[in-house]
Structure formats: structure tokens, C-alpha cells
Amino acid sequence: MLREQALDAMTREGDRRDRRDRGDRRGARSAREHRDLADARTAAELRELQRAGRRARLHADGAFHDDVHRVAGVALAEDHVALVEAHHEAAREQVLSPCVVERLEEMAPQDDRLHVALERILLRTIEEAATARDARGTTIHHAARAYQLPRPRWDARLVIDRARVRSPLLLLACLYVVQGLPYGFQASALSAYLRSEGVSLSAIGFAGALAAPWMLKVLWAPLVDRYGSARFGRRRSWIVPMQALLAMACLVAAVFPPERALGALLATVFAMNLFAATMDVAVDGLAVDVLRERELGHGNAVQVVGFKAGMLIGGGLLLWASRWIGWQGHFVAMAALVVLALVLTLLTPEPGARRAPGDDAKESTPAHTSMRQVLGTLHRAVSRAGAGWLLVLVATYKLGESLIDPMFSPFLVDRGFAREDLGLWLGTWGMAASIAGSVAGGWLATHVEITRALRVAGALRAVPLAIVVALATLSTFGAPVVIATTIAEHFFGGMLTTTMFAFMMSRVDREVGASHFTLLATVEVLGKSPLSLASGWLAERAGYVGIFGVGLAISVVWAAMVGAVAKKA
Numbered sequence: 001m002l003r004e005q006a007l008d009a010m011t012r013e014g015d016r017r018d019r020r021d022r023g024d025r026r027g028a029r030s031a032r033e034h035r036d037l038a039d040a041r042t043a044a045e046l047r048e049l050q051r052a053g054r055r056a057r058l059h060a061d062g063a064f065h066d067d068v069h070r071v072a073g074v075a076l077a078e079d080h081v082a083l084v085e086a087h088h089e090a091a092r093e094q095v096l097s098p099c100v101v102e103r104l105e106e107m108a109p110q111d112d113r114l115h116v117a118l119e120r121i122l123l124r125t126i127e128e129a130a131t132a133r134d135a136r137g138t139t140i141h142h143a144a145r146a147y148q149l150p151r152p153r154w155d156a157r158l159v160i161d162r163a164r165v166r167s168p169l170l171l172l173a174c175l176y177v178v179q180g181l182p183y184g185f186q187a188s189a190l191s192a193y194l195r196s197e198g199v200s201l202s203a204i205g206f207a208g209a210l211a212a213p214w215m216l217k218v219l220w221a222p223l224v225d226r227y228g229s230a231r232f233g234r235r236r237s238w239i240v241p242m243q244a245l246l247a248m249a250c251l252v253a254a255v256f257p258p259e260r261a262l263g264a265l266l267a268t269v270f271a272m273n274l275f276a277a278t279m280d281v282a283v284d285g286l287a288v289d290v291l292r293e294r295e296l297g298h299g300n301a302v303q304v305v306g307f308k309a310g311m312l313i314g315g316g317l318l319l320w321a322s323r324w325i326g327w328q329g330h331f332v333a334m335a336a337l338v339v340l341a342l343v344l345t346l347l348t349p350e351p352g353a354r355r356a357p358g359d360d361a362k363e364s365t366p367a368h369t370s371m372r373q374v375l376g377t378l379h380r381a382v383s384r385a386g387a388g389w390l391l392v393l394v395a396t397y398k399l400g401e402s403l404i405d406p407m408f409s410p411f412l413v414d415r416g417f418a419r420e421d422l423g424l425w426l427g428t429w430g431m432a433a434s435i436a437g438s439v440a441g442g443w444l445a446t447h448v449e450i451t452r453a454l455r456v457a458g459a460l461r462a463v464p465l466a467i468v469v470a471l472a473t474l475s476t477f478g479a480p481v482v483i484a485t486t487i488a489e490h491f492f493g494g495m496l497t498t499t500m501f502a503f504m505m506s507r508v509d510r511e512v513g514a515s516h517f518t519l520l521a522t523v524e525v526l527g528k529s530p531l532s533l534a535s536g537w538l539a540e541r542a543g544y545v546g547i548f549g550v551g552l553a554i555s556v557v558w559a560a561m562v563g564a565v566a567k568k569a
Helices: 002-056 068-073 080-093 099-105 113-131 140-146 156-196 201-219 221-226 236-253 262-290 293-347 367-383 387-396 399-413 419-447 452-472 479-506 511-568
Strands: none
Touching: 002 262, 113 156, 140 419, 156 201, 156 236, 156 262, 156 293, 156 399, 156 419, 201 399, 201 452, 221 262, 236 293, 262 387, 262 511, 293 419, 387 479, 387 511, 399 419, 399 452, 399 511, 419 452, 419 511, 452 479, 452 511, 479 511
16 A cells, blocks of 8 residues: 555656656747747848848948948938938939939928938939849839838839939030031131132131120120029020020021122121020030039030030031032031920930029029129139139130131132132041040040149140141142141140130039139130231231241240149139
């Protein structure tokens, strides 16, 4: 009996130990499961945060945190917030699709630093995704989910949004081509036409006064800076009307051949220059508005190349083709090109333009006060230290060629070369070389310190001018020599012009960009105009050798002094 009780007690004790052991094992297993679950949850959260951080591209400006949740809890440094606030509006206009803009407008006030920062992150994400070669737009959809935004469809809107980032250079190139058409006709074709009709060298030289609007445009440049339509575009509201008027002037010039109505033709050419010069003010302002500091070299290359391409067409190709299409065909073709550029301007939204200062519906500041502010800022810009040296440098860099270039075409006509051949050599091949030189000048201004670039371009510019002086001393020379000299002269001239324009734009006060740059461009024209107008009169008295020699000497002196003067400007 006792043994049975002892066995029973031992059995119960064993059962209790078994149950305790099983409980301990179950508890341990439960604890392990809890720890594993917590670790799994933590790992999942970390992975999700990492994915969110990658999707949000928080490293956009090199100063953001590693995930969205930490950004929400940490105040950003003041300098980074300033950077974000300075760029988010321009980035929104150039990158975001409409549905994203609507969503961002529903967010908290834009003075909240956190939301401004998140908006900048999203802008960078969408911009990078738009440049990626992913036809499904995966990155954009991930970014939209991360911020609970509507999923933008991968359609034409994204293509347009990205194109708006690239379109300024294309639009600027087309606009400068249009501006170069009438100037090229006057500079190359008109002098050949007039000399072949027996017009004196003095009259041909003074015909340069038809370019007076390019000298006087600074007088109405503040009006272009001040007034404009917010709905249509601050700059487009000037560019489009000037294009329309220029096209009509070209059609009018088609009915006035020089042998029958020279006075009416010259008046029409003056009107063409007036419309093109006014458009140039607005286009320069547009360039200052949309080009960033590191884009100035390429932007000025586009500026100079586009303008000289217009000169090539207006004063070279069309003059050469006039033996088949005639006088009327010359100007009808010019009008057609202007109309094409007008259509492109109407189809291209003005980059970064939401509001013009002169919008009557929304402007509360009186016009005379705003104009006074513009003029005051312009006065400060030209009164700062070094501004006088800058004006001297700009006014003198083309003095030498202003004596040589206007008389080079009449010089070749007097040596027996046909005006149609001159149109091909000077107006086409020469302008093509000038465009190539402008591209080289853009590269030079971008990759070489600007003062050194000016010295190099100025020295190279003097070489072909010395060859022109040598040609004037020869009794006979052939077409190959003329073509080679023309190509060299225009190439190095284009290089110098682009480098100088980049130098000018680097010194512009962006608050009044159009007015300030127009003032510098006007000083350039004013500097070379007196000698250009008097070049024919001087050639009749000093001869071609004398006037070409003086032009070469001036160019050599400028190349020698440019380094010292540019450092003071």
C-alpha cells in the first residue's frame, strides 16, 4: 500500500515536472517567437524606410536625411531651407505635371519648412524619373505612392514637361535667327547690291545708319523690362508682335527693288531693323531669365550662332539664290522664315513665366514707380566699381573690324568679283565659319577663365585682318585666297564675339537683365558705328590699304590691352 502511494506520488511529481518543463519550453518558444516577430517587424520597417528613402531620393541636394520619417521629425538647416525655397518655384514650373501641381497646392502653407523641403524632394524625384529611360514611369509612380499623390499616367504630358526644360535654348536659337535676317541683308547683301548699281563708297558707308535702332534700343529697353502680359508671357508679349511686324516689312521690301525705289527700300530696311532690335531686347531678357550661371557659355554660343545663322541666310544664301528667285523671292523667303519662327513662339510656353510685372489686372504698384525702380537699379548697375572699364572694353573690341568689314565687299567688287559669288563666299561660307567660331568661343568661355579667353580670341582675331591688309597691296589674287581669308576672318571674329558676350552677361545685374544687357549691347554698337559710318568716306581718301591698315592697328592694340582692362571691369 505504501509502495503504491509512493509510486503514485512519484508519478504525480513526474507529471508536475513534465508539465513544468513543457510550460517552460512553451514559454521559451513563445519568447523566442515574440523576439523573432519583433525583429521581423523591425526589419520590415527598416526595409520599408529604406525603400521610401530610395524612392524619395533624399540625397537630392546632398544634405537631406536617409528616410522620409526622419525628415518629418528634424528641422532642416537654414541654409538648405533657403536653397529649397529659392529653387522650388522654378523647378515646379519646369518639371511638374498638372496633377502633381494640384496636389502640392493642397499641402500646408509654403512657408512651412518641412513641406517646402518635401516638395523639393518630390520635384527632384520626378525630374530624375523623367530623364530615366523607363517607359513605364516606375519611379514616378513610386514617388506618387510615397506621398499619397495621384498616380500620373505615362503620357504626352511627361514628354512636354521634360521638353520645357530643354526648350529655352531651342527657342532662343530660333529667335536669334530671325533677328539676324534683316541685319545680314544690310551688312552683306545691301552693300553688294548698292555697289553693283554704282553707288559711291561714302553712300554705302553711311547706309550703316539704317542700323540706328540697334544703337538706340536702350532707350526703350526699360519699357520692355517693365511692361508685359502675365497671361501671354512677359517676354512673348513683345516678341510675337515684333515678329509679325517684321514679316510684314519683309513683304513690303519685296516690291521696292533698289534700281527703282531706293529711298523706299532704305526706309523699309530701317523699319525691319527697328522691329528686330526691339525683339532683341525681349529675347535678351528671356535669355537672362532662363539661363543659369553654368549655362552662359552655351547660351551665348546659341545667341551668337543663331544670330549669325540668320545673317548667313539673309545676307548670303538668299543673295546667292537671287540669280534664280529674284529680288522678290529674296524677301518673300525671309518673310516665310519669320512666320515659321512666329508659329514656334506661339506654340512654346514661355519658360518660368507666370506673371509679368506690368500685368494691369494684378499690378498694384503704379507704373511710374516701377519704372523708376527699373531705372534706379540700372543706374546702380552702371555706377558700380569697374563699370566704366567694362563699357570701355565693350565699346572698343570691334573698332578695328568696323573699318575693314564694311569696305571688304566693295573692295572685292572693285577687283572684279561678282556679287552673287560674294554672297556665297562672304554671306554663306563666311557666316558658316563665323558660326563655327561662335561654337568654339562658347567652348572657350565655358572651359577657360574668361579674361584669358578674351586675350586668346583677340590675338587670333588680328591674324586674318593682317591678311586682308596684304591682299589690298596685291594687284591680283584669286578666289581661293579670298575664300580662305574670309573663312579665317569670320571664324576668329565669331570666337571673339561669343567670348565677349559671355563676359558681358557674366557682369549683368539680373534684376534688370534685359535693360542692362541691352545697354552693354548698345554700347558695343555705338562704339563701332562712327568708324563704320565713316569707313566709305575714309576709303575714298586713304584708299583700301590705308583704312585696312588702321583697322589692323586698332585690333592689335585692343588685343594687347584686354587682359589688364578686363580684370578691372
